[in-house]
Amino acid sequence: MNNPEICAVITAADTAVIKQAAQYANLFELRIDMIGGDWTSILPLIHKPWIATCRLKTEGGTWDASEARRKEELLKALSSGASLVDLELDTPNLERLVSIIKKRSKLILSHHNYIETPPLETLETIVKHEFDAGADIAKIATMANNIDDTIRILQVSRKFPGKEVIAIAMGEKGTISRILAPLAGSPFTYAASAKGQESAEGQLTVFELKNIYSSLRLP
DSSP states (O other): OOOOOEEEEEOSOOHHHHHHHTTTOSEEEEEHHHHOTTGGGGGGGOOSOEEEEOOBGGGTOOBOSOHHHHHHHHHHHHHTTOSEEEEETTOTTHHHHHHHHTTTSEEEEEEEESSOOOOHHHHHHHHHHHHHTTOSEEEEEEEOSSHHHHHHHHTSGGGSTTSEEEEEEESGGGHHHHHHGGGGTOSOEEEESSTTOOSSTTOOBHHHHHHHHHHTTOO
């Protein structure tokens, strides 16, 4: 597979970092929960497609305000030009929010497990639920406690031919999945915009990923 796509995750309103990451990224994820209330200030720096994400604490994020306020921020992102919105599969009143979002952007429905990587059948069931709930792209990220976990998560995308599935293993033992995910069928992989600005354990920087793909002779 050529041209693996890299999504640079923005976790801080750091102008220099964003400009640097833009040289290597195909798209961005704006972590509204981590950037804070001034997240819209960085929009003039974003000249590529971007995902709006406001991650709940229960799914590894930092959002601790009300659910109503979180939805307000995501709807603000829609009005501000987000190409995609990432919602957790367990979001309260999901069906109503899905219908609103899909009128204006593509939808990623996501599920995170920070403890383990369940059996393949369970992973498939979760992804199926995401598509059934209206996902344009289904995302599943689980903790890798060994290499078998990483191999298993990389099998998920191929179980859904013709559909877009992002399947990634988190943690140090899952780092290789972040490199291989696009080669295993994921539409793109996530990378930190810079060292120290990772949004999940085991995340490489966008510069590191680009160098790896270049060394593999992947443009």
